[in-house]
Amino acid sequence: GENVEQHPSTLSVQEGDSAVIKCTYSDSASNYFPWYKQELGKGPQLIIDIRSNVGEKKDQRIAVTLNKTAKHFSLHITETQPEDSAVYFCAASSGGGSNYKLTFGKGTLLTVNP
Amino acid sequence: DTGVSQDPRHKITKRGQNVTFRCDPISEHNRLYWYRQTLGQGPEFLTYFQNEAQLEKSRLLSDRFSAERPKGSFSTLEIQHTEQGDSAMYLCASSLAPAYYEQYFGPGTRLTVT
Numbered sequence: 001g002e003n004v005e006q007h008p009s010t011l012s013v014q015e016g017d018s019a020v021i022k023c024t025y026s027d028s029a030s031n032y033f034p035w036y037k038q039e040l041g042k043g044p045q046l047i048i049d050i051r052s053n054v055g056e057k058k059d060q061r062i063a064v065t066l067n068k069t070a071k072h073f074s075l076h077i078t079e080t081q082p083e084d085s086a087v088y089f090c091a092a093s094s095g096g097g098s099n100y101k102l103t104f105g106k107g108t109l110l111t112v113n114p
Numbered sequence: 115d116t117g118v119s120q121d122p123r124h125k126i127t128k129r130g131q132n133v134t135f136r137c138d139p140i141s142e143h144n145r146l147y148w149y150r151q152t153l154g155q156g157p158e159f160l161t162y163f164q165n166e167a168q169l170e171k172s173r174l175l176s177d178r179f180s181a182e183r184p185k186g187s188f189s190t191l192e193i194q195h196t197e198q199g200d201s202a203m204y205l206c207a208s209s210l211a212p213a214y215y216e217q218y219f220g221p222g223t224r225l226t227v228t
Contacts, residue, residue, distance in 0.1 A: 004156075032215040043118070043205055043219035044157065089156045093215045099170055100214040101147065104156025 002027040004092050006105025013080050014113050021108045023090035024072040030092040033066060033073045034102070038087045048075070080112045116141070118220035120206050126226045127196055134192045135223045139208030146189050147217060148181060150174065151203040157219075163189060196227045 003026040013019050025033075031052035036044035050057045050064045050073065057064050061080075066073040077084055087109050091102040119138045127133050139146050144165050149157035160179070161171045165186040175181075178196075183189040193200055203224050207217040 006156075034216070036219070041221075043120075043221045046216065046218060049216065091156070099162065100145075100209070100217075101159040101162065101170070102149075102157070102215075102217060103159070106154070106156050 002030060002092055002094060002103040004090060004103050004105040006090050006108060008108060009106065010109045010111070012111045012113065015080060015082060017080055019075075019077045019080055019084070019110055019112075021075045021088055021090070021110070022072060023074070023092075023105050024070075025092040025103075026071065027092070027094055028071065029094040032093040032100075033064070034091050034093075035062075035064060035075050036089045036091065036104075038089060038107070040086075044089060077110075080110075082112050082114050085110055085112045118206055118208050118218055120204075120220040120223050122223055123221060124224050124226075126228065129196060129198060129227055131196055132192065132194045133196060133225065134190055135204055135225075137189045137191070137206030137220060139187070139189070139206070140210070140218060143208035143210045143218075144186065145209045145211070145214050146183055147207040147209070148189070148191055149205040149207065149219075151205055151222070152201075157205050160191075193225075196225075198227045201225055201227045 006023045034049035038044045063076045087107045091104045147162040148160040151157040163183040178194045181191045203222040205222045207219045209217045
């Protein structure tokens, strides 16, 4: 089955700096790669996603890049703000058959220091 | 759009007791997923429903676990004879055709087995 590795496990940046989180996946059939933000005591919130036919996607201060050949994808957050502090999860889905279940990485705790 | 809701938010039970959680998906979302999240880990797939049909169960879902979605709307997850290892956050997500991969999560039910 799919295996998703995520790093770093913790990341501390100063407000205004950029943050980058990287993930690798194992199943070449995976074609959908979402990123979720999870705040303490809350469920994961979908913040951005990318399909395998796209190399990069941006939404304001966040962007995701995908390299299907190398099987890795990354989340980039620019101009970080204290409210960006949370745990971020990458995930992958093959969409094979009809399941579309998500396989998640272990998460990155991002701390943005004012 | 009221989002995915889950009830209760927190449940403390003694080992050996039965517990039941409820999930109400986003209105008209015909697909519903259950995931389990333990401390420091990403969510792990348990099972999913297409309308009222349960189409796949993870090997994580032992015989003590049962899930239903009787009318294709809300779903329940029951754990019988709870064990301390069942302590986790139980997350529900829903999605809508054709974007089944785009899953929206509820706030979760945190189960503590003492």
